[in-house]
Amino acid sequence: MAEFRMPSLGADMDAGILALWKVKPGDQVKRGDVIAEVETAKGVIEIEIFEDGIVDQIFVEVGKKVPVGEVLARICSEGELTMPVTPKRVEVESKPAEAPPPTAVTAASSPQPVATAPVSAAERTRISPLAAKVALELGVDIHTIHGSGPGGAISRADVERAAQARKAEVQAAPPVAVPAPVLEKPAAPLPIQPAAPLEEAVKPAMPPAPVVEEKKPAMDFQTAMRQAIAAAMARSNREIPHYYLETRVDMSRALRWLEEENQKRSIKDRLLPVLLLLKAAARALTDVPELNGFWVDDHHQVSESIHIAFAIALRQGGLVTPAIHDVDTKNWDELREAMSDLIMRTRANRLRSSELTDGTITLTSLGDRGVEKVFGVIYPPQVALVGFGKIIDQPWVENGLLGVRPVMVATLAGDHRATDGHKGALFLEALNKYLQEVEKL
Amino acid sequence: MNATLEMVHLNYREAVRDAIREALNRDERCFLIGADVGHYGGCFAVSKGLLKEYGPERILDVPLSESTYTGIGLAAAMAGMRPIVEVMTCNFSLLALDQIMNNAATILHMSGGLFNTPVVIRMATGAGRQLGAQHAHSLEGWYAHIPGIKVLAPGTVEDARGMLWPALEDPDPVLIFEHQILYNLEGDLSVPPPVVDIEHARIDREGSDVTILTYGACLHKSLDAARILAEKGIQAEVIDLRSLRPLDNETIMRSVAKTHRALIVDEGWRTGGISAEISARIMENVFYELDAPVERLCSAEVPMPYSRHMEQAALPQPEGIVALVERMVF
Numbered sequence: 211m212a213e214f215r216m217p218s219l220g221a222d223m224d225a226g227i228l229a230l231w232k233v234k235p236g237d238q239v240k241r242g243d244v245i246a247e248v249e250t251a252k253g254v255i256e257i258e259i260f261e262d263g264i265v266d267q268i269f270v271e272v273g274k275k276v277p278v279g280e281v282l283a284r285i286c287s288e289g290e291l292t293m294p295v296t297p298k299r300v301e302v303e304s305k306p307a308e309a310p311p312p313t314a315v316t317a318a319s320s321p322q323p324v325a326t327a328p329v330s331a332a333e334r335t336r337i338s339p340l341a342a343k344v345a346l347e348l349g350v351d352i353h354t355i356h357g358s359g360p361g362g363a364i365s366r367a368d369v370e371r372a373a374q375a376r377k378a379e380v381q382a383a384p385p386v387a388v389p390a391p392v393l394e395k396p397a398a399p400l401p402i403q404p405a406a407p408l409e410e411a412v413k414p415a416m417p418p419a420p421v422v423e424e425k426k427p428a429m430d431f432q433t434a435m436r437q438a439i440a441a442a443m444a445r446s447n448r449e450i451p452h453y454y455l456e457t458r459v460d461m462s463r464a465l466r467w468l469e470e471e472n473q474k475r476s477i478k479d480r481l482l483p484v485l486l487l488l489k490a491a492a493r494a495l496t497d498v499p500e501l502n503g504f505w506v507d508d509h510h511q512v513s514e515s516i517h518i519a520f521a522i523a524l525r526q527g528g529l530v531t532p533a534i535h536d537v538d539t540k541n542w543d544e545l546r547e548a549m550s551d552l553i554m555r556t557r558a559n560r561l562r563s564s565e566l567t568d569g570t571i572t573l574t575s576l577g578d579r580g581v582e583k584v585f586g587v588i589y590p591p592q593v594a595l596v597g598f599g600k601i602i603d604q605p606w607v608e609n610g611l612l613g614v615r616p617v618m619v620a621t622l623a624g625d626h627r628a629t630d631g632h633k634g635a636l637f638l639e640a641l642n643k644y645l646q647e648v649e650k651l
Numbered sequence: 652m653n654a655t656l657e658m659v660h661l662n663y664r665e666a667v668r669d670a671i672r673e674a675l676n677r678d679e680r681c682f683l684i685g686a687d688v689g690h691y692g693g694c695f696a697v698s699k700g701l702l703k704e705y706g707p708e709r710i711l712d713v714p715l716s717e718s719t720y721t722g723i724g725l726a727a728a729m730a731g732m733r734p735i736v737e738v739m740t741c742n743f744s745l746l747a748l749d750q751i752m753n754n755a756a757t758i759l760h761m762s763g764g765l766f767n768t769p770v771v772i773r774m775a776t777g778a779g780r781q782l783g784a785q786h787a788h789s790l791e792g793w794y795a796h797i798p799g800i801k802v803l804a805p806g807t808v809e810d811a812r813g814m815l816w817p818a819l820e821d822p823d824p825v826l827i828f829e830h831q832i833l834y835n836l837e838g839d840l841s842v843p844p845p846v847v848d849i850e851h852a853r854i855d856r857e858g859s860d861v862t863i864l865t866y867g868a869c870l871h872k873s874l875d876a877a878r879i880l881a882e883k884g885i886q887a888e889v890i891d892l893r894s895l896r897p898l899d900n901e902t903i904m905r906s907v908a909k910t911h912r913a914l915i916v917d918e919g920w921r922t923g924g925i926s927a928e929i930s931a932r933i934m935e936n937v938f939y940e941l942d943a944p945v946e947r948l949c950s951a952e953v954p955m956p957y958s959r960h961m962e963q964a965a966l967p968q969p970e971g972i973v974a975l976v977e978r979m980v981f
Contacts (some may be wrong), residue, residue: 340911340942359943359981366911366942 212261214283216276219250219566220438225354226250227275228282237265239285244562246282251434253530256562261285274335275353337364348373435528446587450505451626454585457638460608461601461616464648471542483601484575485545489651491573491596492516492537494640500629501594501622501637502570510593510628519569519589522556531589532561533569577601583619593628596641597621657842663805664834666812667697667773669844671735674819675705678733681819684711684724685737694739695775695834721747721772725755725824728770733819738774740782741790741828747772755824756799767822771815776804777868777918778962779832784954787962789867789918791828792925795895801825802896803849806870808838810893813847821849830868830918852899854906858888860980862906864929865916866892869967873916876972883973885980895925903929904936911942912979916967921949943979948972 216226230247239245244256245265263285270282337345337352341364345352348369355372357364464486472480495502495516503513517533524530532555534540534548555561571592576584577600584597599619606615620641624634644651661669674681683698689712692699702710713720717738724736738744744751751772758766778787795802803818803825805811811829818825855870856877863873870891877887888906892898907913913933915926926947933945951965 338911338942339939343939360978363943363981365981 211266211287212263212285213281214245214259214261214285216248216270216278216280216282217257217563217567218278219248219255219563220442223250223278223438225275225277226255228270228272229254230272231268233265233268233283235265235267239263239265247560248563251438254560255566256560258562258564259285263287275351277354335364336361338366341366341369345369350376439528442589443587446590450588450590452588453624453626453631453634454621455624455631455634455638456583456585456619456621457642458604459618459620459642459645460606461618461645464645465601465616467648479543479546481542481546482549485542485549486645486648486651487575487598488518488520488534488537488549488573489542489545490641490644490648491571492518493644493651494637495571496538497640498633498637500633501624503593503628504570504591505593505625505628506591513570515568515570517568517570519572519592520552521572521574522553530556530561530566531569531572532556532565535564535568571596573598575599577618583621585621586623588623588625593625594634594637595623597623658839659842660837660839661808661812662834662838663808663811663829663836664695664697666808666838666840667815667829667834668699668701670812670815671698671701672704674733674735674815675701675709677816678819680731681733681735682709682711682727683735683737684713684720686713686715686717686720686739688712688737693737695829695831697829697834698737717743717746718750721750722754724770724772725750725758725768728768728824729758729766734770735815735819736770736772738772740786740831741774741776742785742788744772744774744790751794751800751824751826752797756797759823760799768824769819769822771818771825771827773815773827773829775831775834776828777830777832778950778955778966779868781957781959781962782831782955783957787831787955789828789920789950791826791867791895792917792919792928794826794828795898795925795928797896799823800896801849801894803827803894804866804892805829806833806865806867806891806893808836809840809845810847812840812844814849814893817847817849825849828867832868833871836871849894850897850899852893852902853891854888854902855891856887856889858886858910860886860910861912861914861976862888862890862903862910863914863916863972863976864890864892864903864906866895867918869916869918872967872969873972875969876976879969879973880976883977885976887976892929898929898932900932900936903933907933908937908940911940913941914946914948914972914975914979916948916972918950918966920952921947922952924949943981946975946979948975 227249229249233245240262246257266284266286516538519531519533572595575598583599586595601618604617688698689702724734865873917926930945
């Protein structure tokens with residue numbers, strides 16, 4: 211039996227609104243299935259399940275806002291189906307300002323057993339009329355309150371405690387929280403070719419899904435995202451000793467290969483320049499794996515998989531950094547498909563939880579805005595960020611000869627706790643090397 | 652400066668007797684009528700000695716026919732007298748139900764306002780003395796259903812002493828339900844006795860966590876429970892309803908709005924009883940003040956058992972009140 215909990219989709223996320231269930235009790239699920247959608251500050255995210263099994267019970271109804279760690283559903287193997295049990299309530303640990311380990315979930319006292327039938331959270335919130343009134347007055351979201359009464363009923367005292375806790379939390383310091391990768395920092399649409407379709411991609415994240423939730427205390431989408439970015443970036447600059455390296459890359463060979471390759475392809479199958487950068491970066495990371503991973507609990511964890519998170523600015527402000535999984539193992543077509551799928555879903559606000567949390571390194575570019583180089587802020591707990599600037603025709607000396615070449619500046623922001631400049635230099639060197647022989651990628 | 656108030660110690664039975672005496676003394680139109688109220692002194696000995704004191708014209712022993720003597724009382728009231736009718740127990744009052752409901756409660760209306768019926772009908776109610784299923788029910792809630800009459804439930808020596816006179820002064824029929832277990836309840840009263848009204852509920856014990864609404868014998872069980880609860884840190888407010896018709900909405904609602912929880916303790920049956928009425932009124936008036944569902948503790952829905960332990964088990968008890976309140980206050 212497994213409990214499917216509200217995932218943390220970002221360093222800053224402490225609660226999410228269950229926007230949609232894609233399964234119902236009795237449905238068969240397997241690892242990787244999208245079983246729900248959750249609305250967060252970053253839009254509606256598709257949530258995947260990590261176990262195979264059968265959905266036994268669903269505890270949280272659509273529209274309900276629940277804290278990270280709350281049990282949303284229970285997944286059973288065939289034999290263990292349906293023993294109705296009161297859902298164990300779980301609370302987010304009252305956040306210490308900086309809590310490194312990713313598991314900030316502690317079991318809280320479960321509601322006292324009641325003789326009546328088990329109350330699944332999918333039922334209405336049990337709240338006394340007085341408590342509901344007080345919650346309205348205090349602006350407390352009742353869906354985030356744990357009732358201490360029979361069957362989890364919320365009393366006025368519960369509401370007042372929640373209001374107190376919230377107040378204390380607000381006073382307690384800037385909200386820097388549980389690490390779990392998601393957001394990143396400045397960046398914009400994709401590199402190189404101006405008017406690349408990607409820019410389109412960067413269009414509106416749809417307005418937050420229409421969810422039945424009182425908007426009163428909730429921040430608007432923009433504010434929430436801004437705060438999310440603020441929290442992650444502030445933490446990064448506070449904790450991560452960055453070092454920066456840059457190198458200039460002659461892009462003439464790569465672009466020439468791309469042109470030839472695209473001539474062989476139908477229009478819809480054409481490759482974008484950004485794919486070259488992605489693939490080259492992935493290859494370089496296999497050579498210098500130290501940059502691909504995390505700094506957690508004062509330890510450097512190198513990731514075996516290469517999931518490149520990709521900064522996408524949103525038209526209306528803010529940005530998301532969904533990851534493309536296993537970039538190193540994908541061929542051109544797979545990568546192209548993965549990219550266009552990602553763009554489409556970003557536009558439609560249909561990103562998956564794993565995409566928002568799985569990035570092992572981030573790639574950013576401000577090239578299409580004319581920026582020549584970008585020095586990024588690492589998204590914790592990642593340990594590196596690769597930046598690409600605009601490709602500009604520049605004088606270039608090779609073999610003693612002066613010529614004009616399309617040149618791009620690639621930069622690396624590295625976490626000096628995890629790696630030193632030498633490793634960073636090796637990475638940039640490898641990156642450059644692979645961009646000179648893209649046909650071998 | 653203040654002279655020390657003279658106090659008198661007496662029981663509930665004596666208090667009712669003194670109240671009858673006062674009425675007989677104050678108003679010559681007043682008389683007591685009922686089966687065995689004269690020579691025998693009343694089946695609960697309330698009127699013992701009154702025949703000797705006031706004579707057979709004012710203490711009327713009548714044959715055992717509830718309908719007849721209640722009708723006599725009613726007719727006398729219409730003719731300008733101030734009768735006090737004593738019915739042995741409320742179970743037997745059902746034999747006079749036609750007089751009470753079809754006549755007493757309707758005459759004013761059916762006469763186009765010409766005839767008031769200032770009759771007072773007293774009767775014993777309730778269980779606890781092993782009188783079996785035909786002498787021990789609590790029907791005051793039933794009578795409270797009927798427009799045109801008032802229903803009083805004195806739960807204290809003070810009210811036993813004080814309610815009769817204002818009831819007689821009321822121009823319309825008033826039923827007084829004296830709980831048989833209370834006749835031996837003792838208390839101190841000032842001299843002259845305190846003047847009481849018959850309209851208001853009274854807060855017998857103040858509290859902040861839950862309101863216990865009750866009357867009659869259950870008042871004392873509720874007060875016992877409140878003392879136990881106080882030791883557990885729960886402050887119960889206990890309200891003696893005193894009048895079941897009309898109900899004192901204002902006192903009830905003010906208290907529930909303060910404590911946000913209400914428990915009704917009623918010796919009557921739960922289904923369709925006065926406890927249901929009170930609960931409904933709370934919902935109607937102060938729903939948004941409630942922090943927990945309104946609860947009721949009533950007698951078991953069985954004919955009242957005769958054997959002691961079963962009778963006690965069928966009745967609301969302090970332990971049950973404590974347990975229920977503890978469940979409500981979370």
